[in-house]
Amino acid sequence: MSGRIGVRKTYKLYVDGDFPRSESGRTYPALDHRGEVIARVAAATRKDLRGAVRAARRAQPSWAARTGYNRGQIIYRIAEMVEDRAAVFAAQVRMAGVAAAKARREVFRSIDRLVWYAGWADKYQQVIGNLNPVAGPFFNISVPEPTGVVGVIAPEAPALLGLVSRLAPVIVSGNTAVVLASERWPAPSVVLAEAMATADLPGGVVNILTGPRSGMAPYLASHLDVNGIDAYGADEDMLAGLEEAAAAGVKRVVGPPEGRIAWMDDRTAQSPYAIAAFTEIKTVWHPKGL
Amino acid sequence: MYDQTSERTPARRGEVVPSGLDYAPSLEAVDQVSIDESYDLWIDGKPSPPAANRYFPTVNPATEETLTRVAEGDGEDVDRAVAAARKAYNGAWGKMAGKERAKYLYRLARMLAERSREFAVLETLDGGKPIKESRDVDLPLASAHFFYYAGWADKLEYAFPGLDTRPLGVAAQVIPWNFPILMLAWKVAPALAAGNTVVLKPAETTPLTALAFARLTAEAGLPPGVLNIVTGGGGAGAEAVAHPGVDKVAFTGSTEVGKLIQKRLAGARKRLTLELGGKAPHIVFEDAPVDQAVEGVINGIFFNQGHVCCAGSRLLVQESIYDAFLDRLKVRLASLRVGDPLDKNTDVGAINSRAQLDKIGALVEIGVAEGAEMYQPPCALPERGYWFAPTLFMGVSQGHRIAREEIFGPVLSIMTFRTPVEAVEKANNTPYGLSAGVWTAKGSRILWVADRLRAGVVWANTYNKFDPASPFGGYRESGFGREGGRHGLLPYLRGGS
Structure with missing residues (x-):
């Protein structure tokens, strides 16, 4: 036996393209399904959250201004990075007690979902928008635009596929995101952040915070520089709190459907309407004439 | 319908329009409008006295004269209206094929156009807007809105490929006083086209055209309970949006009230659209x-x-x-x-x-x-x-x-x-x-x-143009959801948003 000691990873936040610790210096233990500590994970605070929102806001105009073609390439590149580390992701997913074969399927489905959404970047506008046949001599067109900065309360489980399924439709249109990662199973989201950081995704487009969510989530929903909330990861109580907090800024909260979500089912777990949910329809009129 | 302002040649710079040469008055006749002495609520296809037996005056803002008295609905009335809407949703309306719903909406569009003059005068009397606008903008657009959405009622599966286009159920809709009959059309037409039933709360100061429209629905043979109207003030509106029997809430009005409604509905799992300031x-x-x-x-x-x-x-x-x-x-x-x-x-x-x-x-x-x-x-x-x-x-x-x-x-x-x-x-x-x-x-x-x-x-290079085919609605604190066009269906479909 060589007696080599393994090198353990520090699980940090992902903000503005960097991997900082929490400003508070706090961490919390991430456990595996047997209750054993896998790692100490950064416990983000409201101050970290404010920084993440600032980074997301800064990054948003230029991310939205990129061509759909380019955003599609970058999201496809994230898929490439996840594929490359599929074994690492599967190992992280397994920590939640998921059997090996099932963990691999979740990773592969996550990759495929990223590829699926990547392809929408330069197409969803054609499906969601249209020319309007108004009764007069006007050119009149409705197009979807990204709403801005979106807070994503990631599903607690499946930590990887749930996050990918909700995050990809948010950013593909040109939104930037502040994600509150699965509190119970944070490790896959940290590895996903590492894949994103090496996939040409500009800093600030996706920001991922780990840590206790009950304090951060309503704050994220009430933050006036956040335009929308994806609350698929919220239970009924948290959802009500988020909706109440969101009212001050008239921002929409997209809650989970009632009942179990079939995350592996492509027909229901992925949709261009999930992209549309965080876009604004802008209608432009112009007269026609000589 | 695009002549929304007079198309007079603008005055040249420095020119003053001599007031002595202004047009002689050209008053629209009011004799084709008959206003009842009082109006009840409209529930389950017929007039219905308010539970508390209270009525409030509605005045002509141009003269400050009271036009009539209108029922002031309360929680009990909202209960009855929601029950009637639910019954219609579970019954005749819910079971009706889209192509038949379409025919009712087409009928309403046609009848509103036929009675356009009467409605325009009533709108102007109750709300104070120039007859030129109620006649040339509000009424033609309201009728056109019903005609447009009538055509969607049997084509929903083509509107959004892959989307669940089933209706939501009972919609509570609260509308403002600035375009009373037009806002009714914006709310009611897409809701009914998608197969929902409606409890509508018109604005306190402009309830008359909605009540006249209710009578029109009876003439059109619209099944009872499909459209219910609860008149009253903010209290009736608050009761309607918060009612547990309501699946969908649509509000047009101030941002201030919109925020209150959004807050009130937190955790209620009702679908909400807001068209605000x-x-x-x-x-x-x-x-x-x-x-x-x-x-x-x-x-x-x-x-x-x-x-x-x-x-x-x-x-x-x-x-x-x-x-x-x-x-x-x-x-x-x-x-x-x-x-x-x-x-x-x-x-x-x-x-x-x-x-x-x-x-x-x-x-x-x-x-x-x-x-x-x-x-x-x-x-x-x-x-x-x-x-x-x-x-x-x-x-x-x-x-x-x-x-x-x-x-x-x-x-x-x-x-x-x-x-x-x-x-x-x-x-x-x-x-x-x-x-x-x-x-x-x-x-x-x-x-x-x-x-x-x-x-x-x-x-x-234009302004204030509106069309049933063109989506309307805001970003940020102006609200969410769109009214008009294909997008205006989404708030009333199960898979929509």
Whole structure:
């Protein structure tokens, strides 16, 4: 036996393209399904959250201004990075007690979902928008635009596929995101952040915070520089709190459907309407004439 | 339906319209309108007295005369209305094929067009808007809205491929007083086309055309309970939106009330759309066609006395043409005819209510106190009724309350800019995002500006155009969800948003 000691990873936040610790210096233990500590994970605070929102806001105009073609390439590149580390992701997913074969399927489905959404970047506008046949001599067109900065309360489980399924439709249109990662199973989201950081995704487009969510989530929903909330990861109580907090800024909260979500089912777990949910329809009129 | 303002040649610079040569009054006849002594609620296809037996007066804001008394609904009435709507949803309406629903909506469109004159007069009597507008805008558009959505009722599966297009159930809809019958059409037509049933709460000051429409639905043979109308004040509206038997809430009104509704519905798992206030920027570049831009700006703020959520209430003029443009605006302002809404020549009618008049007056006073320069043309206002002269504010800064708050009256705040970037920055410097206007002769600039404006509707080289096929609705604190067009179906479909 060589007696080599393994090198353990520090699980940090992902903000503005960097991997900082929490400003508070706090961490919390991430456990595996047997209750054993896998790692100490950064416990983000409201101050970290404010920084993440600032980074997301800064990054948003230029991310939205990129061509759909380019955003599609970058999201496809994230898929490439996840594929490359599929074994690492599967190992992280397994920590939640998921059997090996099932963990691999979740990773592969996550990759495929990223590829699926990547392809929408330069197409969803054609499906969601249209020319309007108004009764007069006007050119009149409705197009979807990204709403801005979106807070994503990631599903607690499946930590990887749930996050990918909700995050990809948010950013593909040109939104930037502040994600509150699965509190119970944070490790896959940290590895996903590492894949994103090496996939040409500009800093600030996706920001991922780990840590206790009950304090951060309503704050994220009430933050006036956040335009929308994806609350698929919220239970009924948290959802009500988020909706109440969101009212001050008239921002929409997209809650989970009632009942179990079939995350592996492509027909229901992925949709261009999930992209549309965080876009604004802008209608432009112009007269026609000589 | 696009002739929303008079198409008179704008006055030349410096020209003063001599008042002695103004048109003789041309009053619309009111004899085709009969108003009952009192109105009950409309529940389950028939008039229904309110549980508490309370009625409130509705007045003609141009004369302050009471027109009639209208039932004041309460929680018990809302209960009955929701129960009737649920019964219709579970029964006749819910089981009806889309193509049959379509025929009812087509009928309503046709009947509204037939009775357009009567409805227009009633609208003007109850709300104070010029007959020219209720006749040429509100009624034709309301009828067109029903006609448009009628055609969707049996084609929903083609509207959004792959989407669950089943209806939601019972919709509670609360509408404002600025376009009473048109807002009814915007709310009711898509809801019914999608297969929902409705409990509608009209505005307190303008309930009459909704009640007349209720009678029309009976004539059309619409099954009882499909459309129920609970008149009353804010209390009835609050009861309706919070009712546990309601699946969907749609509200058009102030941002303040919209926030209260959103908060109230937290955790209720009802679908919600909000169409709220605005403080729309109206940008005029130095190369704009000036005569048209002046007409657009005037129409943008004085249409319907400025009681328009998408009113172009912040004018941004490029500095190089500011003086000349202002001169033209003042001349045009002086030629606006303010007065009797029933006069077919009237451009600016009565303010909808005493409360709204007070609110406009208070904000205008604040504008003066904050140091902006006010201009009102010489303008004789009738002695009785609620009136406010068309008003311009110059020297307005972005921090002034008249540049930030929705006045909802005939008051325009004027600011300047130098570069396109500055124009866009100032335009977007508001918590609202409902609409915006831009005037320039340069096509590429129109598209550049339109891309950057954070507003749900952008009118380029035109303003205040509406069409059933065209989605309408706001960004940010102007709300969420769209009304009109294909997108206007989404709030009423199960898979929509």
